[in-house]
Amino acid sequence: MRFFRDYLAPRLVQYVLVIFCGITAVFFIPRLTGQDPVLEIIAQIQAQGASLDPLAVRNLMETLKELYGLKGSLFEQYLTMWRRVFTLDFGPSFFQFPTPVAQLLRIYLPWTIGLFATSTVLSWALGNIIGGIAGYFSGKSWSKILDAVIMVIRPIPHYIFGVVLLILFAYVWPLFPARGLSIGRGMALNLELVLAILRGSFLPALTLVILGGVVWFQQMKLLVQNVKREDFVEYARVGGVKERRVVFRYVLKNAMLPQVTQLALALGQVFSGVLIVEMVFSYPGMGLLLYRGVTRGDYNLVMGITVLSILTIATAVLLLDLLYPLLDPRIRHR
Amino acid sequence: MEALRELFRDYRFAVGFVIFLFLVVLAFLSFASPYDPIRQLQVPRDRPPSRAHILGTNSKGQDVFWEATFAIRNSLIIALIAGLVSRIVAILVGFVAGYRGGTLDRVLMGLADGLLVIPLFLILVMVAMLLRGSMTLVNTGLLLAFFGWAWDARTIRSQILSLREREFTKTSVLSGNGTMSLVIREYLPFTTPLIFSTLINNIAWAIGMEIVLAILGLVRLEIPTLGTTLQWAITYQAMLLGHWWWISTPVVLTILLLVALYWLSVSVSEYLDPRMRIQRIGARS
Numbered sequence: 238m239r240f241f242r243d244y245l246a247p248r249l250v251q252y253v254l255v256i257f258c259g260i261t262a263v264f265f266i267p268r269l270t271g272q273d274p275v276l277e278i279i280a281q282i283q284a285q286g287a288s289l290d291p292l293a294v295r296n297l298m299e300t301l302k303e304l305y306g307l308k309g310s311l312f313e314q315y316l317t318m319w320r321r322v323f324t325l326d327f328g329p330s331f332f333q334f335p336t337p338v339a340q341l342l343r344i345y346l347p348w349t350i351g352l353f354a355t356s357t358v359l360s361w362a363l364g365n366i367i368g369g370i371a372g373y374f375s376g377k378s379w380s381k382i383l384d385a386v387i388m389v390i391r392p393i394p395h396y397i398f399g400v401v402l403l404i405l406f407a408y409v410w411p412l413f414p415a416r417g418l419s420i421g422r423g424m425a426l427n428l429e430l431v432l433a434i435l436r437g438s439f440l441p442a443l444t445l446v447i448l449g450g451v452v453w454f455q456q457m458k459l460l461v462q463n464v465k466r467e468d469f470v471e472y473a474r475v476g477g478v479k480e481r482r483v484v485f486r487y488v489l490k491n492a493m494l495p496q497v498t499q500l501a502l503a504l505g506q507v508f509s510g511v512l513i514v515e516m517v518f519s520y521p522g523m524g525l526l527l528y529r530g531v532t533r534g535d536y537n538l539v540m541g542i543t544v545l546s547i548l549t550i551a552t553a554v555l556l557l558d559l560l561y562p563l564l565d566p567r568i569r570h571r
Numbered sequence: 572m573e574a575l576r577e578l579f580r581d582y583r584f585a586v587g588f589v590i591f592l593f594l595v596v597l598a599f600l601s602f603a604s605p606y607d608p609i610r611q612l613q614v615p616r617d618r619p620p621s622r623a624h625i626l627g628t629n630s631k632g633q634d635v636f637w638e639a640t641f642a643i644r645n646s647l648i649i650a651l652i653a654g655l656v657s658r659i660v661a662i663l664v665g666f667v668a669g670y671r672g673g674t675l676d677r678v679l680m681g682l683a684d685g686l687l688v689i690p691l692f693l694i695l696v697m698v699a700m701l702l703r704g705s706m707t708l709v710n711t712g713l714l715l716a717f718f719g720w721a722w723d724a725r726t727i728r729s730q731i732l733s734l735r736e737r738e739f740t741k742t743s744v745l746s747g748n749g750t751m752s753l754v755i756r757e758y759l760p761f762t763t764p765l766i767f768s769t770l771i772n773n774i775a776w777a778i779g780m781e782i783v784l785a786i787l788g789l790v791r792l793e794i795p796t797l798g799t800t801l802q803w804a805i806t807y808q809a810m811l812l813g814h815w816w817w818i819s820t821p822v823v824l825t826i827l828l829l830v831a832l833y834w835l836s837v838s839v840s841e842y843l844d845p846r847m848r849i850q851r852i853g854a855r856s
Contacts, residue, residue, distance in 0.1 A: 259689040266694055272701035388583070392833030394779030396786060397825050400801070404818070408810055415810070509692035513783055527693075531700060531787045539700060543693040550690060 244568060248558045252551055259547035263540070264318050268311075274536045275301045281534060304328045305536060322548075327541035332533035338541040341526060346545060349522035352438060353511045353549075356445035357500070363446065364453025365496055369489040371454070372461030384458075391451050395510045399444045399517030406440060413440050418521050441518045449507060453496065460492040494565055501557045504550050512546075578842055587834030594643055594828055601640035606633065608641040608795050620816050627816035630807040638795050639820050643828070645708055646778055646797040652712025653777035654770050657719040662766060664724040666754060669731025680728070683721040691718050695780065699789040706790040715777045723769040730762050764843045771836035775829050782825065797821045797828075 275298055282297075283289065289297065302308050306317040306328070321327055327338035371380040390398075407415035418437030464470065465488060473483050515524025523542050530538035562568045578584045606613050612632035620627045626635040668679040695718055699706060702714070734740065734757075743753050778797065784790050785798025792799050804810075804818040 255689075262689055263694060263697070267697050267701055270698055270701045274701060277701070277703075388834065388837070389830055392775055392829040393826055394782065394829070396779070396782050397822055397829075400805075400818075400822055401826075404810060404815075404822075408813075505690050509690050512690075512692065516783075516786065527696070528787060531696060531789065534700070536700065539693075539697055543690070543697060546690045546693055 240562075240569075244562065245559075248555060252555045255551045255554070256547060259551070260318065260322055260544065263543050263547070264315055273307075274305055275307060278534065278536075322544055325545075327544070328537045330530075330538045331535040332529060332538070338538050341538065342523070342541055342545055345521060345523050345526045346549075348520065349511060349515065349524065350549065352441060352445070352515070352520065352522060353508060353553075356442050356449065356511070357504075357507055359442070360446040360449030361453055361496070361500055364450035365457045365493055366489065367450075368454035368457030369461045369492060370484060372458035372492075373465055373484050373488055375458065375462055383454075387451050387454055390447065391455065393448070395444065395448060395513040396517060398448055399441070399514050402440050402444055403517060413437075416519060418519075437518075438520065441514045441520045444514050444517070445510060448510065452503075456499065457492060457496060460495070461488055464488050464492050497557065497561055497564060501554045504553050504557075508546060508550050508553075574842070578838060581838045581842070583834040584838035587831040587838065590827055590831035591835065594824070594831065595647075597640050598644035598647055601637070601644045604637040604640060606637050608638065609793050617812075617814060626820055627814075629804070629817045630809070630812075630814070631803060635817055635820050638800060639824060641795040642797050642800045642821060643824060645794060646781060646828075648708050649712045649715070649781050649796065650774040650777040652709060653715035653719055654774040656713060656716035657723070657773055658766060658770055660716070661720040661723040661727055661769065662762075664720065665727025666731055666758070668724070669728040670735060670750075670754065670758075676728075680725065683724050692780070692783070694718070695784070696787060696789065699784055699787075703789055706784075708794060708796075711781060711784065711790050712777070715780055719773050719776060723766075723773065726769060727762060727765065730765055731758060734758055734761055764839065768836050768840040768843070771832050771839070775832045775836075778825065778829065797825050801825075 278301055279289075279294060279297060306321060307314060308317070325339050325342075327342075329335045330338045330341055333341065367383075371383055374380050393401075403415065406412050413436055418434065470483060470488060473487055474480070478487075511522070512524035512527055514520070515522040516528045519525055523546070527539065527542050529535070530542065579588075601608070610633075614624065614628045614632055614634050616628060616632045617630055618624060618628045624634050624636065626639065629635055629638070664679050664683065668676040695714065698714060699711075702710065706714070739757065740753070743757055748756075781790065781796060782798035782801060785792070785796060785802045786805070788802070790796070790799065792802060798821075800821040801818070804814070804821065807814075807817075809815075809818040
């Protein structure tokens with residue numbers, strides 16, 4: 238009971254707050270621009286050469302306002318926004334009219350979550366473990382070489398790194414498909430499909446694991462270099478505990494816990510990276526959907542993607558918070 | 572000057588500085604360009620590098636090298652606007668929140684945290700979508716500035732928090748100095764190095780973000796930047812057609828620019844953190 242009150246309840250409140258603030262920001266920030274998406278669409282239609290009489294324009298405007306949730310006063314629009322969030326109904330998509338946005342999202346979201354989860358867990362684990370070992374043996378030459386390589390990779394943004402891998406491994410040395418994965422309905426789940434998925438997801442996942450892992454590597458290395466100098470490590474070593482045991486059981490384990498908290502803070506940015514990488518490799522996730530939505534001016538779709546992303550990130554942070562007591566006995570036994 | 576000599580002893584600072592200088596020279600070369608940056612079909616199309624066009628020409632009939640000089644210049648302009656304007660916001664928010672504390676601090680930091688948790692990139696895209704027609708260099712820079720201050724405001728605030736607790740703050744207040752003079756004369760010099768290193772990081776972020784916005788077609792595509800150059804190369808299937816000189820130019824330039832900036836910033840912030848400096852000197856002996 239105390240665990241619930243001291244640990245769980247604040248997390249749940251935070252969960253609700255993050256979603257509330259996020260959705261509110263998504264509602265208000267675009268309105269600060271003073272631009273009207275409805276007028277924009279009409280301008281686009283007219284620019285394409287269609288001549289509309291004033292009555293048709295007014296009807297069109299009404300319909301578009303309804304579809305965009307721009308009807309009524311600001312407060313009414315705000316309520317509409319929340320109704321849409323709760324029902325996950327964002328109206329029809331424009332570039333695949335009349336498919337509802339919700340249906341598109343349902344097809345693409347699992348792919349993004351799969352990539353997001355796999356690459357985040359892998360990059361976190363690999364980055365921290367390798368970073369920890371490199372930090373413990375920071376005097377060795379292999380550790381210094383690794384450090385120098387990472388100094389070059391670290392500042393490269395997701396899109397550029399993706400393009401480099403794509404050029405190298407899909408064109409120069411065509412190991413992987415350049416066009417990405419195509420998904421269709423009614424695919425039979427067989428070995429061939431699984432292999433195709435693995436082949437198509439490899440490069441996007443590799444990009445994310447390297448770029449994410451590099452950040453964890455650097456943080457962990459610094460942490461371990463500090464933990465290493467603490468008395469208990471010295472004591473264990475003098476006491477004749479095997480080096481390997483000292484590294485993994487004492488040093489790494491101690492330095493890894495704060496990194497879980499760091500992960501929770503970074504998830505928003507990690508997720509943005511996933512969307513960007515999906516665009517590079519035409520991976521069939523929300524990033525690709527976003528690309529298509531933006532290039533075709535599909536405001537409803539972009540809105541749906543943004544809202545769903547906020548929900549995904551907030552949920553991921555909550556899950557991480559719920560997992561944390563399993564890793565840290567101090568919280569379990571408080 | 573002493574500090575500069577010390578910094579140059581770090582190979583990362585020296586290398587970063589030389590690369591950055593090289594790119595700045597390239598950017599200034601754009602003023603001497605024989606070609607117009609926007610007009611198409613000025614030279615034969617799709618030629619590989621040769622003596623007349625050292626980086627070849629692209630499918631739009633432009634010289635890749637001279638386009639690239641404009642691209643670096645414009646990307647740097649966007650990044651500088653974004654970096655400098657968001658520094659002003661970050662400094663104001665950080666100083667006010669750190670020095671005043673209390674409710675104001677909580678509200679401002681709540682705002683900053685809010686901006687950090689939501690996927691900023693998506694909100695940036697939504698806003699850019701609405702402003703699409705008017706995304707010139709200046710406006711793109713301002714838009715990035717609007718979203719780029721949150722993390723650095725936090726960093727600056729924590730520095731101010733620790734400065735506020737120091738002895739000299741009390742001395743200054745008790746000797747009758749006004750808040751403004753305390754903040755500007757005493758705190759600003761202390762935080763300048765920190766602000767400088769956040770500026771470099773922010774510039775790197777802005778350059779990366781501009782590329783994504785350009786790929787999405789959300790900036791004015793006719794103005795050459797690192798992002799739009801890459802976007803055109805991808806649109807014209809430069810990868811598939813093997814026009815490597817076209818697509819690799821913005822990629823290589825971006826990597827050089829960002830690596831240079833990153834090395835400068837790491838070197839400066841290590842120089843500022845005496846603990847790290849001791850470790851470095853210790854590791855050397």
